[in-house]
Amino acid sequence: MGATVMTAPKLHDCRDAFTAVLERLGAENPKVVAVCNDSVGSSKLGGFKAKWPDRLVNVGIAEQNLVGVGAGLANGGLLPFVCAAACFLTGRSLEQVKADIAYSNANVKLVGISSGMAYGELGPTHHSIEDFAWMRVLPNLPVIAPCDRIETAAAVEWAAAYQGPVFLRLSRVGMPDLLPEGHVFVPGKANTLRDGDAITLIGNGTLTHRLLKAADLLAAEGIEAKVLNMATVRPLDAEAIVAAARDTGAILTAEEHSTFGGLGSAIAEVVVAEAPVPMKILGVPGVFAPTGSAEFLLDHFGMAPQAIAETAKALIARKPSRV
């Protein structure tokens, strides 16, 4: 490391990356419309609205109608980005997402804003730590949680070009840049952000940068961890998971989501069937979170970099010794 001066990396709100791409797409393609539930501000759609007031369809505080209207707009040949707080978009309108979007295979892009525990102190009603589970069981619906502004922009770009429904899960918590500028999003493909042979750390969204910090801490102790950013929860990169299990012999996952049914569960489904190795799933352990900010709560639930590193070491200790 030598004399490198460590400065805190600049943090970016991924919503800004989303709306920047949306506004560019909107300029290129008049079929792009934004649909929201009175969430012009929280979805950062003010710029889009200023440019194309008619193409900002605000249905008011009515999420079932929000998603149904999105399906109808797509049927009419438009390209709707349906934006709402992730907790309401998925929970309140789950059956509309199932029947009108996924089962009908409607070309609607569902954008869950302020996902995970981004609403922090507002409490579990506003946390969206069930959405991976609810969304990933639905056929036809790619589920994507980008790890930084660059991946967010790339995923929005990809979603607009893709014919079919997509669920994008965005945060409002500031995130450092992790992927290179110009990164091209490939659904169902994990990115190896760091190589190692002792264990594989897999996460997405707000957890990827925490995993990288944990890997730094492990490296300082001479433990080389592989880090995979797995933005796509469905379709899952089973190949990368199996390779990671075989190459490193242990897998630790972390997500801003319940430990029930999310990314870790999806990965475990692959690991147990294809390449069983010691594994641990970090997340919100099946409880309603107490009061606190998103960052506080992630730390509280054992996802501070130091705690992740400790969990990784305990998991490495469980690896069967090679004969």
Add this chain to the structure above:
Amino acid sequence: MHVNDLERVARQIRHRDLQAVFEAGAGHIGGEMSAIDILTALYFNVLRIWPDQPKHPERDRFVLSKGHVALAFYVTLAKRGFFPEEEISTFLKPLSRLNGHPNCTKIPGVETNTGPLGHGLPVAVGMAKAAKLTGAAYHTYVLTGDGEMQEGSNWEAIPAAAQFGLNNLTLIIDHNRFQQGASLAETNNLAPFRPKLEAFGWEVTEINGNAMSEIVPALQKRGPRPQAIVAHTNKGHGISFMQDTVDWHHKVPNAEQYKIALAELSEGL
């Protein structure tokens, strides 16, 4: 097609529907019989459609929100040429694309998947809004049950349609006065519908929903506001012993009942 011809087509659709319910041993015959005149008027007179081009961008949109009467919809679509009429005999058979609720990814002419109630109207609002945004001339129709209007999602969509000025949207409520388990009046009585819809800014027309001469002009009606048709119908219409009783929501006639019903529906085919 003139009223007399439409009435004959409706009888043919009722006849085939009854046969298919009996053969499949399932269906929602009461609500199918109440809605068939409306479906016939739409598909054989009112809708601007091209059965050989089911995704034609200028097609009028029809959403069957009361998706449980899928069989009546299938018979109508097949008769209109969207898919072969012989296929009706596969209704509910293993791996048939004609299951109990319509699937737009498999059946030409179906616009969106319905089945859970209260889904069609929001989607129809989106379709009509899309036409407003793109300048498309198509009109959007959606058919709901009267019991279905108890779903809250409809009451999210109703003010939105008025707010968006969707005078290219027509909601038809199949007001047969019975839901699955009891009459509407005994359950959660939304009737009368007219004042509620008018209060939300819709224009309302009340008709006898089993009288072709009233259905066609109501469907063709246009105005400055979203249009609602409260179609007063009879559940089980056309089959004497099924009419206006809660018993025939999804009951299947036995052999003797089937014979009587078939005879009644065979008049004037």
